[in-house]
Amino acid sequence: MTATDTLLPALRAALGPAGLVTDPDQIGSYLTDWRGAWSGAAAAVVRPGSTAEVAAVLRLCRDAGVAVVPQGGNTGLCGGAVPDASGRQVVLSLGRMRRVRELDPANQTITVEAGAVLQSVQEAAAAAGRLFPLSLGSEGSATIGGTLATNAGGTAVLRYGTMRDLVLGLEVVLPDGRVWHGLRGLRKDNTGYDLKHLFVGAEGTLGVITAAVLKLFPAVRSRATAWVALPGPAAAVELIEVVRALAGDRLTGFEVMSRQSVAFVLAHAAGVRDPFPAPHPWYALVELSDTLPGAGLAEVLETALGEAFDRDLARDAVIGSGSAQVASLWALREGISEAQNAEGPSLKHDVTVPVSRIPEFVERTDRALAAALPGIRVVAYGHVGDGNLHYNLSKPVGSADAAFRARADELARVVYDSTAAFAGSISAEHGIGQAKRDLLADYEDPLELELMRGVKALLDPAGLMNPGKVLPAG
């Protein structure tokens, strides 16, 4: 008689048939992440319909000594929401908890349950004439709970920040089943230590976020987008300066891409074309937005680009006119990840360095990678306004996939060592999960790891909340 033999009937009794999934045919989608990169097994998948049911699950699992893996949309990139291979863990899906509990326009807040899909929250805000700014490729599946647990970022961080910046309050079920009612909608609250920031970015290792109060912003009613050819990454950093000095908060997006990145999209994506007659070393996608209709953003862009041309920060530029052209410009950016897959295995690295260090970082890292593997193709792109680069690698033309995959760890070290040398972060916005857990031991300050372990022991003494994620062993 194992722990789960007694646990499963108790869970069924607490949650009802809709709350417990054990059928192998139905359980599969909870055991593998959306990319198929991470797989595990589970004793069961529970789908509680309320905070009280989440609390019941955690109490029962704690009493049975069974580990719990919280899961949102399962769109994470580091395996943080996938159970281990033991088959003894319980996956806790928040998928049934997706209510908008309250939308308070005057307070500029929306209170939603953790299982609410990001896009549905964007839509609820828009219906109230508001903006919820977090925007991700996976927003049609990613949940609020998942984006909080991983402190998701995306393409609007430059202006609006990450999920950590967008949350005012949390409701959290602690590992012992007690509920912390921190669901406050206050912009100023200095009554002791801030606990919510412990749970944001903790990837479900300290408790289960069941609801959140999120900030809303005024709706955007003007937008202007430019695609700019750059001589190199140094120009990108200077161009941000030029645009920001004029546009201020109107600057809501500043994405950069190496030529290699764009070349892959042009080669493999449908219905895209190079806006310029000649290739250029780097490109920037600059987006301004404003709450005023007819805010003259195109003129602001033109003024900024004029200065950029004078200073040779830009070699060519087009300002998108009409939603179709703007969409075609964004397609060049958003198509990169998929296009790269057509070139064989893609080794992904999501790093941040201080914005001012980006040019030096790119030059040194590219050189080190070329030395480690001549012919390697670096697909560098990202949210340069935040210092966040997706530093992805493709194999040399004509080489074997297996040989390239075999060198993944070694090449990752090249990227991460360079990141560390520039006082950067080896996980900008994807989190740690399983993928980077052991790297933390090498790249994180030992004192910081010690403090994190202390926090883990304080909140999850039994070590049953998403074990094996975030914190390295030992």
Next chain:
Amino acid sequence: MTATDTLLPALRAALGPAGLVTDPDQIGSYLTDWRGAWSGAAAAVVRPGSTAEVAAVLRLCRDAGVAVVPQGGNTGLCGGAVPDASGRQVVLSLGRMRRVRELDPANQTITVEAGAVLQSVQEAAAAAGRLFPLSLGSEGSATIGGTLATNAGGTAVLRYGTMRDLVLGLEVVLPDGRVWHGLRGLRKDNTGYDLKHLFVGAEGTLGVITAAVLKLFPAVRSRATAWVALPGPAAAVELIEVVRALAGDRLTGFEVMSRQSVAFVLAHAAGVRDPFPAPHPWYALVELSDTLPGAGLAEVLETALGEAFDRDLARDAVIGSGSAQVASLWALREGISEAQNAEGPSLKHDVTVPVSRIPEFVERTDRALAAALPGIRVVAYGHVGDGNLHYNLSKPVGSADAAFRARADELARVVYDSTAAFAGSISAEHGIGQAKRDLLADYEDPLELELMRGVKALLDPAGLMNPGKVLPAG
């Protein structure tokens, strides 16, 4: 031979003569806060000149079992930086650590030591064509360390957030003298639990912040300010909506004041006048700003105010033209606290409620206060865009100061009970310190207090960091 008999020579040896103050003539200013509201005694005041010296102080004090009270500009309002009466505590002033370590314009960051005065950081940012937005009445004395320890807010929170929102990284000396090097200048960093938010707002009870990386913003080059007469607080909440919908992020200030507040300023402040011929129940001071020169902000204000008049949200309005007139409008807001002192004792309460609940909160709280003490004069004003009201009280005309002071606790309960009834916070931006410590036991969720005590025990097991502050006894 007491602990301090051996500690003081050790401190002198570690810090040199400039680092240790025991002379009664020099020590006084460290033992009483700037308002003279809180006083204590101390075995010594230490003034370390470096992070290493702060570490040495904490090691020596820990070994001697002597408590340490970190202190910045000593401008706090809740006694958080003032030692107790025992004369056994050591005050640790960061006043000698005021260097700007780095200003990185491209990364939009400034790295400063904890003792740097807020105004000097604003000036360093301005000299680099940047804005550091935190703005307080005490900015000429308040330090970066103090504003971080109390998560200071001020008049620009509506747009830029509190210190918690403005900090990217911290350097902290832990109670055992070890240094946490969390001085990162990254806008995206998801490598495990976020520790810095534990120290922000902890009022020196978990460690000593010695340096910080702060966010900078583009310099503001357009500004427009309006003084608006309102029929009441409900109109203020609707007026924010009207202005924000048009101005978006240009809305950087939205202060409200009751007529009573303004009447005190008009009665007691020099060189101020009522901008309007007739009195009105409430007033709003609305400020828009923009990074673009000639951004047409006055026109945006006029459009918004036109709509406000149509909807009877505004009864009169003046748009300040020229810095002199704008300053005279701000003088009506900034003179309130001092003017109130001319009317006898001022019982101050710094609370937040959700913006949408403010009208109901004001009505109910005023009624409850009038019932508790007929003739009481409520001086309500604050940063209504954040839901933050300074709910200050003056005695009935002609009544005795002593009788009024004697009822301070009772009247505070009226304000805080009402605040709690509206899911608000009993400390919006002033923190807890000694002043509100025991109130936390009554108004904070017991589970939240338990978690805070766990955090305290984790980081300060010996309980020597600013004991008696923030956390209630027991």
